Amino acid sequence: MFRSTIALGAAAVLTATFAAATTAQARDQIRIVGSSTVYPFATVVAEKFGKSSKFRTPVVESTGSGGGLKLFCAGIGDGYPDITNASRAIKKSEIERCAKNGIKNITEVKIGYDGIVLANSKKADVVSLSKKQIFLALAKDIPDGKGGFKANNHSNWNEIDRGLPNRKIEVMGPPPTSGTRDAFVELAMEGGCKAFKEITVLKNSDVNKYKAICHSVREDGAFIEAGENDVLIVRKLEANPNAYGIFGFSFLDQNADRVQGSLIDGKSPTFENIASGDYGISRPLFFYVKNDHVPMVPGIREYLAAFTNDNAWGEDGYLTDKGLIPMPSAERKKYLSDAKNLTTNLTM
Numbered sequence: 001m002f003r004s005t006i007a008l009g010a011a012a013v014l015t016a017t018f019a020a021a022t023t024a025q026a027r028d029q030i031r032i033v034g035s036s037t038v039y040p041f042a043t044v045v046a047e048k049f050g051k052s053s054k055f056r057t058p059v060v061e062s063t064g065s066g067g068g069l070k071l072f073c074a075g076i077g078d079g080y081p082d083i084t085n086a087s088r089a090i091k092k093s094e095i096e097r098c099a100k101n102g103i104k105n106i107t108e109v110k111i112g113y114d115g116i117v118l119a120n121s122k123k124a125d126v127v128s129l130s131k132k133q134i135f136l137a138l139a140k141d142i143p144d145g146k147g148g149f150k151a152n153n154h155s156n157w158n159e160i161d162r163g164l165p166n167r168k169i170e171v172m173g174p175p176p177t178s179g180t181r182d183a184f185v186e187l188a189m190e191g192g193c194k195a196f197k198e199i200t201v202l203k204n205s206d207v208n209k210y211k212a213i214c215h216s217v218r219e220d221g222a223f224i225e226a227g228e229n230d231v232l233i234v235r236k237l238e239a240n241p242n243a244y245g246i247f248g249f250s251f252l253d254q255n256a257d258r259v260q261g262s263l264i265d266g267k268s269p270t271f272e273n274i275a276s277g278d279y280g281i282s283r284p285l286f287f288y289v290k291n292d293h294v295p296m297v298p299g300i301r302e303y304l305a306a307f308t309n310d311n312a313w314g315e316d317g318y319l320t321d322k323g324l325i326p327m328p329s330a331e332r333k334k335y336l337s338d339a340k341n342l343t344t345n346l347t348m
Contacts (some may be wrong), residue, residue, distance in 0.1 A: 035086050036230070038087060118188075139214075172225075
């Protein structure tokens with residue numbers, strides 16, 4: 001979500017930019033799109049790769065996970081990206097869209113883990129929230145106490161729990177095209193949903209209604225879509241200490257002098273808590289490789305090798321300085337092998 005240079009609405013512009021490359025002359029520069037959460041990791045690898053190899057520095061664009069996969073799955077050839085970053089796993093519908101456009105040979109590479117934080121200005125107090133309280137603050141509809149549901153009428157945090165601040169609920173977060181939004185809804189919102197018996201019953205009787213209740217974010221101003229630019233969110237949090245913002249741990253880590261993360265179910269969003277699984281809102285990060293582009297664009301294999309080197313994504317790798325939570329060694333070994341062999345590891 002941070003350093004976003006392109007919004008989903010500009011996806012067509014980026015596609016046109018790629019398409020401007022003539023088919024008579026193949027590209028000699030890797031094109032990467034996708035998640036703004038993965039963007040800083042991919043950027044630092046690309047910069048080091050460009051300086052240390054014979055290949056040109058890859059172009060990395062931040063479009064959001066959904067926007068990147070839309071571009072990635074649009075086709076094969078010079079006019080389309082070679083790699084897309086994602087802060088969530090690719091969806092079945094996206095695999096199907098790729099296949100319809102002739103893209104069937106895709107390698108999925110998990111690069112590590114990240115936590116999603118609910119942060120506020122360091123000028124304010126740190127708040128401790130449960131997933132249930134997050135759901136009651138941000139869900140579009142909540143239980144009415146009579147077996148049904150009602151529109152969320154909580155305007156202040158202390159209306160949810162007297163121990164919470166007597167402040168207006170204002171949370172800035174990513175748009176629906178963001179992998180961070182998808183993960184937050186699934187892990188935090190749905191996690192809070194499960195605290196209500198009347199909602200968990202729906203999972204077996206009416207799964208569509210269950211998802212609608214658990215995944216729908218309110219649209220009355222309490223939740224504010226702030227785009228794919230986390231830098232802007234931090235500025236707004238500094239200007240308004242009563243507000244909160246949703247973004248990845250890595251961005252919190254890089255701005256620790258300005259913002260702080262809330263405790264979730266009693267656990268703070270630290271490197272150690274995310275790595276151990278104690279922090280309850282964490283997710284894997286990925287990139288996807290269009291294998292048919294490997295013979296067309298020089299340097300893709302070498303870029304993959306640079307990214308999956310322990311000097312980069314390992315426990316003491318330089319990406320940990322950017323906030324990446326490394327995978328256990330067995331997982332790194334598995335995805336290193338997939339990247340090296342360009343394993344087609346997705347199923348419809």
